[in-house]
Amino acid sequence: MADVAYLKSLLTAHPDFPQKNPVATETLITNFVHHLTSTTIARSESKKIDVIVGLDARGFLLGPIVAMRLGAAFVPVRKRGKLPGECVSVTYQKEYGADSFEMQADAIKPGQTVVVIDDLIATGGSAKAAGELIAKLGGKTLEYLFIIELTFLQAASKLDAPLYSLVQAED
Numbered sequence: 001m002a003d004v005a006y007l008k009s010l011l012t013a014h015p016d017f018p019q020k021n022p023v024a025t026e027t028l029i030t031n032f033v034h035h036l037t038s039t040t041i042a043r044s045e046s047k048k049i050d051v052i053v054g055l056d057a058r059g060f061l062l063g064p065i066v067a068m069r070l071g072a073a074f075v076p077v078r079k080r081g082k083l084p085g086e087c088v089s090v091t092y093q094k095e096y097g098a099d100s101f102e103m104q105a106d107a108i109k110p111g112q113t114v115v116v117i118d119d120l121i122a123t124g125g126s127a128k129a130a131g132e133l134i135a136k137l138g139g140k141t142l143e144y145l146f147i148i149e150l151t152f153l154q155a156a157s158k159l160d161a162p163l164y165s166l167v168q169a170e171d
C-alpha cells in the first residue's frame, strides 16, 4: 500500500546500535554456564541446579538463557505489584531508598537448589533480598552470579552463599 511505503520511507536504520553485541552476550552466557557446570558447587553431591532466579530488570536478560542451557527452571524476582497470585515479599534498602521484591509463592519448591543472576551487585541489598525470598520458600541458594561487582561496597559479606562476578570494579 502506498501509505505503508510512505511510513517506511520515514524510518532510518542504525545497524548494530548501540553496539554490535551478540558476541558479548555469547561470551557472558558461556562464561556463566562454564562456571556453573565446572566449579565445585556444581560438581559436589546433589548440587544440581534446579532454578535460576533473575532479578528485575536486567537479570531477565541473562537468567532465561542460562536456565535453558542448564535445563533448569527460570523464576523472576519482580519489583512490588508486578506479579499475579499469591506472592512472598521483602523490603530492602538500596543506595537511593527502600524498595520491595516479590516472588510467586509456588515458584520454588522446598529443597530446590537455586542460583541468583543479575547484571550488577553494588551494596548487595537486592541480592540479599532475593536470597531471603528463596529461603522463605524453602529453597537453597548455591551461588550469586553477576557480570559486574563493585567490590569496594563489600556485598559478599551480606550474602548467604558465594558470590561470582566476571568483572570487578575496585573504585
Ligand SMILES: O=P(O)(O)OC[C@H]1O[C@H](OP(=O)(O)OP(=O)(O)O)[C@H](O)[C@@H]1O
Binding pocket: 055, 056, 057, 058, 094, 095, 118, 119, 120, 121, 122, 123, 124, 125, 126, 127, 155
Ligand atoms: O546491590 P544493590 O545495591 O542492591 O544494587 C544492584 C541492583 O541495582 C540495579 O537495579 P535497580 O534496582 O536500579 O533496578 P532496575 O534493574 O530496574 O534498573 C542493578 O541492576 C541491581 O539489580
Ligand SMILES: Nc1ncnc2[nH]cnc12
Binding pocket: 095, 120, 122, 123, 150
Ligand atoms: N553504584 C551503582 N553503579 C552502577 N549501577 C548501579 N546499580 C545500582 N547501584 C549502582
